[in-house]
Amino acid sequence: MNSVPPAGLHPSSVEELRVRTRAFIREIVVPAEPRPGQALNLAVRRELQAAARDAGVFAPHVPEEFGGQGLALEHWSTVFQEAGYSPIGPAVLNCMAPDEGNMHMLNLIGTDAQKRDFLGPLAAGEISSCFAMSEPHPGAGSDPDALATTAVRDGSGWLITGHKRFTSGATFASFAIVMARTGADGAGTEGAPDPAAAGTAASAPAGATMFLVPMATPGVRIGNPIHTVDSYLPGGHPNVHFDGVRVPGSAVLGEAGLGFKYAQVRLGPARLTHCMRWLGLARRAMDIMLDRANTREIFGAHLSQLGIAQDLIAQSVIDIETSDAIIAKCAALLAVDAKAGSALSSVAKVHVSEAVYRVIDRAVQLCGGDGVSDGLPLAQYLNEVRPFRIYDGSTETHKWAIARRAASERRRAVAAGEPFQGTARIYEGER
Incomplete structure (x- = not known):
């Protein structure tokens, strides 16, 4: 299998790209979003992609030789989250599924001719896959x-x-x-x-x-x-x-x-990049919720000062931070151990897909009638993220695989000499 070393950008360069991506999404992409439920006009998408190239934020995950920004996998998350802050952001930056996963796999295992004929045009945004x-x-x-x-x-x-x-x-x-x-x-x-x-x-x-x-x-x-x-x-x-x-x-x-082996090369990172993009949208929902809580008064106080609203906000902060942490851990592992990283991506996919939905659902709840109307985009965000618990393997399928791996790893550990806790003393009726 061909292998391409990580781009190895300095952390300061990664942060600089994140900041530029953040500004581009919020200043250029968000104002161009279609109304909730409407598709992005193809001509508008092309214009926005051209603007992304000019801003130096296009195709962050693609090697520089193919016109991308050259980010190594372990640095994708912060930039992909910024892209995902807008539901059309990943398409504009050309880091949307399924193209992003196909680019990653072509770069790793494609021949030179395949990279020329398929990866090059795909990375440039000239075609889709x-x-x-x-x-x-x-x-x-x-x-x-x-x-x-x-x-x-x-x-x-x-x-x-x-x-x-x-x-x-x-x-x-x-x-x-x-x-x-x-x-x-x-x-x-x-x-x-x-x-x-x-x-x-x-x-x-x-x-x-x-x-x-x-x-x-x-x-x-x-x-x-x-x-x-x-x-x-x-x-x-x-x-x-x-x-x-x-x-x-x-x-x-x-x-x-070797197709099943290559599928894991693609699916592990692809699951994780879904998590990154959708976590960005959860952050957008969180901002909408906080803006409402800080400005809406009820019973003589802002919502942000009421205990029930504070619980919704706190639980959402917890879901976002734990999701961010597991994504970062999994990305770092995928960069050095594809097999172990793919296994952890199942854990990340289950946790993040459920957490992101909870965050957006809480935002809908706190925003009340506006939350379920098309005056805010939150209801559409729920529609966008709900299938994530099914796409790329359902939550239940991943839990089945996670449990099997955990049991298997414990059997191996016991066989290698770790204490077998099944024979541990059971304290019954003792004081």
Whole structure:
């Protein structure tokens, strides 16, 4: 797997970028936001992206060689939170899902040609992309092992067949990264490897393979849209069909058979960047709540002086600070240990997705009737963050994985000689 070292910006440079991003979002992006529930006009988005380039805040996570700001992963959070302060901020700065996760993976495992043809235009904001993994039941969803889309050798290329759903951003995407099941030595799940392809996928293990597939390829078909409560992601979450789509051997991203391994390279950081962006929006909701509490008088006092309101505010501060801390810890771990960082990203994703919703819900409650109206954006913020507890793995699926890992780690520790507390003395009826 190719590896790109961290950009290693000095902390003062990171802080300077955060400050510039903060100013750009609040002074340029926030005034250009559409009304709650409305999509960002494409022409306006292009204008704002051009302004972001001029301000030197565009694509903060992308290496400088591809036109980005060169932030290392462990420094993304403060800048991504500033971007997320506006629901359109990440799209304007080109650090929005799914493009951001696809850029990160292409940079790590793409060939030079793939980086030139796909990463370069994507990082520049000239095109957009999607990640095609989720499938209708009984295909891959919470359980990736149920992957039903197949890729079979066809001469020197591949034939991809399958049905994907919740393919975020697919409507406007120029290409998809498609996860498909392949057999040993690239055979797919049907038939034997093509003798003419011998050597091109030597000893490739059975499993899954990622493919770079232009959406204009014959056999790629956008299906029915899936209408969801969130609305700010350009391109929605449609079904996408791959009907015998033929791609060349050069379409394989990374190595054949290692798709599930690469998925973790993408999904760990992608979960965490969702947390960063949504935490920025929670901070926006917090500011709206505090402004209301400091100016609204009831029963002879400002709301901020009333105990019930103070509890809402304090609990929100606690949720924001604990979320910020776990994001920072996970980002630092991902930078040095992708496997351990990916495991911790499950913990971060569960905590932050629940905490962010609580913060925005409290803001709605404190703002009363205005909170549930379109006079304030809070109700729409709730709609935007509610799916986060399902997207990138539901809360329940992550809790299942977290519990299994905890139990497994404890078994290993006991096997390595740590005291087994199951035999500890139980104090019953003693004084």
